[in-house]
Amino acid sequence: MVEQLSPLEPVFRAGSHGNFVDGIGVTLSEIAPGSIVQLAAWPGQEKKLMATINSVTALKLADGAGAGASSDRYAAFGFAPAKFLVTDTSEGLAATFAKEVPSAIGTVTDLSHGRTALRITGAKAEWVLAKLFAIDFSSAAFPLGSGISTTHHDIFTQIQRSGPASFDLYVFRSFARSFWKMLCHAADEVGYEVR
């Protein structure tokens, strides 16, 4: 299979940048999952769709807006009422769901090429993200696994908390390079490492 080309390639500069005199505040990386799939349920079918997601990914999605979960392989979160983003480190997840989600329950949309997944990890992750988004990133308001849809500078972004100090950000691929530059710029102050 042909490898996907990262939209960040010319601006992706591995190494330490910014003010890292006092250490690295955040680590930035592109996580490039094999599959990014959007699942959406018809009214009243949300529970069934969640059950299907749980069954395919072995995750346990809780009820509630933005609830999500992740494992080494999969990640899933609700980003809008009855809509979920599910990722898989392997390719082919859309095809799997296409078989599992009948049209009476909802729809499956493959976005594996359409979204770029970035990860920001580190003690200053919340600080850096707070520069870009009007979102409360504290763990109380944004617990582990949960997700949200938001926007920065006209760029639609879906964010999932992937660890106590780690967030995965999904942006439209065509905006990814611009967004990456903004993210690096925002991280300058705390020192960042690109991996």
Added chain:
Amino acid sequence: MSPRRTPSGGRIDRLRTIRFTFDGTAYAGHQGDTLASALLSNGVSLFGRSFKYHRPRGVLTAGIDEPNALVTVLRGDVREPNIPATMVEIYEGLVAVSQNRFPSLAYDVSAINQLGGKFISAGFYYKTFMGPVIGPLKGTRFWMLCEKIIRRAAGLGRAGNVPDPSRYERMNAFCDVLVVGSGPAGLSAAREAATSGARVILAELDPTFGGSANWSGETIDGEPAIAWASDIVGELRDHDNVRLLKRTTVWGYYDGNTLAAIERVGDHKATPAKGAPRHRHWTIRAKNVVLASGAFERPLVFAGNDRPGVMMASAAMRYANQYGVLPGDKIVVFANNDSAYSAAATLNKAGATIVAIADLRQDVSEDCRTLARECGAELLTGHAVIATEGAKKLAGVKLAAFSIAAGVLPGNARKIEADCLIVSGGWSPTIHLASQAGARPVWDDDLQAFLPPESGNGWYGAGGFNGTFSTADAILEGFAAGRKAAGQPEVEIGTAPDIEPAALDPRPAPVFEIKANGKAFVDYQHDVTADDVRLAHLEGFVSVEHLKRYTTLGMATDQGKGSNVPGLAIMAEAVGKPIPEVGTTRFRPPYAPVSVGSLAAERFGDLKPDRLTPMHDWHLENGATMYSAGLWHRPMIYGEPGETVEQAYVREAQTTRQAAGIVDVSTLGKIAVQGPDAAEFLDRVYTNLFSTLPVGKARYGLMLREDGLVFDDGTTWRLGDNDFLMTTTTANAGKVMQHLEYFLDVVWPELRVHLTSVTDQWAGAAIGGPRAREILAACVTGTKVDNEALPFMGIVHGEIAGAPVLICRLSFSGEMAFEVYSGSGHGTHVWEALIEAGEPFGMVPYGLEALSTMRIEKGHVTGAEIDGRTSARDLHLGWMLSKKKPFIGSAMMDREGLVASGRLELVGLISLDNRPLNGGAHIVAEIDTDNPHGSLGHITAACFSPALGKYIALALVSGGKARHGKRAHVSDPLRNRFGPVEIVSHHFFDPEGKRMHG
């Protein structure tokens, strides 16, 4: 030791000397000094010139309310004007200059304005320059002449015109409790809220937390107030749920408890830390707010109250206690309340001589008398300062007996030599933020001040903000406010802390002005005098809001911090009403100046994000000249050395028509329309049927707006029974998505349809030309691409160089053409494979210019023609309006105006003088260069057509088809282009579509 620095005391670091310049003169100060304290310590008394009269001005306050000592700070060529010297922290190498003076601060030629007197009183420019009209000298012309002179003579600092290289940032924060102000009340509130577990933000505009604890000289429960404050700040630092923001001014209070603040991150540093912003704009969303913003000491209005050496009493005390600076050696005190006595005691203790204390009141408390005695000051009760003496610094004051009922009493005035006059006219709580939040201030007769109402929706007040001036009470109020704001149940408040020395009575005598000869300033920053206020009243400005605008009282950066109440009091007296009946103006954000850079923040130099196609880097590497199409960057041409744009696009279009060309069409809007009702939905949004479209086929579709005019067009591909891929024009992708979502959410919620933007999922390459099919055949695997497998509007799945692709045979160029879609991550890979496959066939990449040329030759419409005013019939697309079904716009498309004769219709034009045509040019029957008129329509798009060898255009012309074959003219007076054209069909090239259908 500098002349005014006390031998000890203050919170400055005397071991660290900092050098800076003011107006080119080198000075030294210490770490912890402001520019004001450092200059005062060096014996400097003249800081600036006033706005209008160019009067010499010193420093009046020690904080953000400073109206006089405004300076310009220079960093290289970047200048930032109008910064209060009281807010500038000195750093090594600081360069500051004074303002509004020429040639120097000491000798300013515009000081002659002081002789202008009433000629330049309030509103003088409104009336002085309105006429007369004599001969060619119009009133307005005279004004224009004077305006230039006035603008040069008046004003404050001069803005710079070089780019500011500083970095600015924005930050979002959320908290349970925002505490504004870190004096004893604020610290107490923050501690209580933090202890309860609430998330707390404590914002302090000064570089150190503690507010008045830093300079009050009090002890709290036996501990110096500074140490008490420092202990609490230490406690707060240990809380994970507390964020401490110093050098942070909360300047705006907006709906939903959203507050704006500016943090001065780097202003106090010679060199900012790498990556650190100069200013950080905070948007704080707080569940509750504790307003502990303190109070401003008010000046008294008397003749000469602006002379350098006149200073607020609390400011003098602060300079002595916090900075170890004496504002004078021989000090006179002038007050209408007790608080100035504390200042006198402090200054005396620090080494100054208190010559006299003039108190407007006859009855003065025993505590005050004791303090006066201890200072060795002569206490003159029932006395007022009626004038000050000196030129650029105070030399003495003139005192006279005063009665609150009668004013200055007749009799001999008495002169006292002094180099400093400290003044206290009472206190005005800093209610700006509450006022912005909608609170209606309440007049308090005791304090002679406007107080906030008890509490507001989402905020609680504490301390000086509430008009509570004893530290003990402020701490208790802070405790209560902190608990309330954190949602904690009320508890019985414990014992008040023991404060030494005991609080004096801050209630002032109701005196704001001492009437005497000479200019008595109400608003120092704008040179507004008491007479100006009375003049405004005489001229009919009875509303306090009008008064403000006519006189400029309390406007601009000052926002009436010191002048608001005295101004109202003088107005009230003139009107003959009590102050509360006159009312007060509503404070507006910002509370203090905010850098525009912090508001723009990271958008500086980057007003919009770039949107790039998957093949963007390939285009750049292969010589494309790019241009912006909305947010997208698209190739315009792939020019060869020495080629003009026209030569390049002509070559690209010609080669495409002769062999093949390839163009990046990834920017087309792509929307996945999915669900059991998707076909039904498309039938409703398109003018033509889509439910009859078989799987594996595409169809051109046209959308109307509800008003019957054309909205957008594009092809929609049926990928499955319930799965359509809609394409839209690049420019309209977002609008179409919104349009469709609106109808699904609001009008037809019963339809089971999901919409998803998949524009970025697919990279698109359109390959067209007589050799296009051969090129595809050479690189596509997994499917045939012959006419049988891939007929016009057919769709096949295959692979190119191992990457899955979706191919649809459709054409915008008019050639045999195919759109090849691959996953965006494979876009460059597939594109390069197509380029390689096309090489033997002479295929070239082409840009938007060639694309546009070929579409004009074919007469295809784009956004230039779908301009929001054209109907389907205007564009000769009436055949697409289904009569079998209703659709969006069908109810309105046949209304009278849209079927009227004479509407502008799409036509083609051929230039008959073989010169280029321009978009936007008018079409007229006859040329009249002197008086262009009689437009029949306009050109929408123009090019040189390599297929026809002529300059051609598309146009919207009244009468349309009926004019085919007739001559007309272009009339383009802006570009001075006039010439004959022939009106023809918009189908210039291959009207039967033979090339496209093969």
